[in-house]
Amino acid sequence: MNRDKRLFLLDIDGTICRGNALIPGAKEFLDAVQQSGRRYIFLSNNVTRSTRDYIRFFRDLGVETRPEDYITAAYAAIRYLKEHFAQSRIYLLATDSFGRECRENGLNITTDGSDPKISCVLVAYDNQLTYRKIQDVCQLLTTRRVAYLATNPDLVCPVEFGYLPDCGAICNMIQTATRRSPQYIGKPEPAMVEYALKRAGCRAEQALMVGDRLYTDILCGQRAGVDTALVLSGEATRAEAEASALPPEYIFPSVAELGRVFCPGRTAYRHCS
Ligand SMILES: [Mg+2]
Numbered sequence: 001m002n003r004d005k006r007l008f009l010l011d012i013d014g015t016i017c018r019g020n021a022l023i024p025g026a027k028e029f030l031d032a033v034q035q036s037g038r039r040y041i042f043l044s045n046n047v048t049r050s051t052r053d054y055i056r057f058f059r060d061l062g063v064e065t066r067p068e069d070y071i072t073a074a075y076a077a078i079r080y081l082k083e084h085f086a087q088s089r090i091y092l093l094a095t096d097s098f099g100r101e102c103r104e105n106g107l108n109i110t111t112d113g114s115d116p117k118i119s120c121v122l123v124a125y126d127n128q129l130t131y132r133k134i135q136d137v138c139q140l141l142t143t144r145r146v147a148y149l150a151t152n153p154d155l156v157c158p159v160e161f162g163y164l165p166d167c168g169a170i171c172n173m174i175q176t177a178t179r180r181s182p183q184y185i186g187k188p189e190p191a192m193v194e195y196a197l198k199r200a201g202c203r204a205e206q207a208l209m210v211g212d213r214l215y216t217d218i219l220c221g222q223r224a225g226v227d228t229a230l231v232l233s234g235e236a237t238r239a240e241a242e243a244s245a246l247p248p249e250y251i252f253p254s255v256a257e258l259g260r261v262f263c264p265g266r267t268a269y270r271h272c273s
Pocket of ligand 1: 011012013014015211212213234
């Protein structure tokens with residue numbers, strides 16, 4: 001195992017933050033990464049927050065970040081569609097704001113299920129979901145040969161009172177009716193890690209994936225061929241990690257301890273090359 005890591009791929013909820021607060025030692029960890037000339041990129045499946053929202057959220061907690069410090073499942077889905085479905089008409093089941101973002105990025109989006117040119121369906125978290133949209137997607141998947149993608153497989157997203165259905169739950173509802181399941185883009189699929197490596201100009205062995213969930217964060221790192229570190233500040237326990245068929249390379253109580261091992265002092269790294 002190579003401990004000389006220059007790029008930290010960080011989950012946010014349960015890894016850097018809990019609710020609306022930083023996990024103790026997280027700010028010091030982020031500072032140590034940067035002061036030692038290393039880099040971090042946040043990888044988030046949470047599509048209810050845009051990059052702009054995250055920058056404001058972290059600023060209120062005293063952490064300055066830039067747009068290039070984030071890769072969200074929404075960003076990764078748009079990028080994937082630009083690479084693979086640039087010429088296609090895409091039916092979108094998502095919020096109006098995500099639809100705007102897709103159009104601004106040049107994707108050929110429609111929300112008219114009767115459009116004969118549709119060759120791809122994309123589903124995302126949607127707090128404006130209607131039965132009309134569900135019916136459109138079911139009809140397209142049942143009666144046409146269309147590609148079927150979705151941003152992230154998470155079943156629920158946490159809110160103040162508990163949980164709401166996330167993209168994975170919407171897709172499960174559609175699967176019950178059509179027996180089709182989508183190709184997901186967010187964690188644990190490797191696309192977000194691959195985009196991050198490319199953006200930072202790093203090789204897989206120079207990166208460390210850090211997160212609190214085994215079946216999204218750790219699996220994602222393993223699928224992308226990067227070393228993984230589980231932090232016990234969120235969902236998974238040490239016992240679950242040790243019993244896992246694909247255990248992480250490292251386990252730390254939190255990013256505070258991880259930082260002491262991987263960013264012990266100021267060094268002269270200048271990111272990756
Ligand atoms: Mg998490």
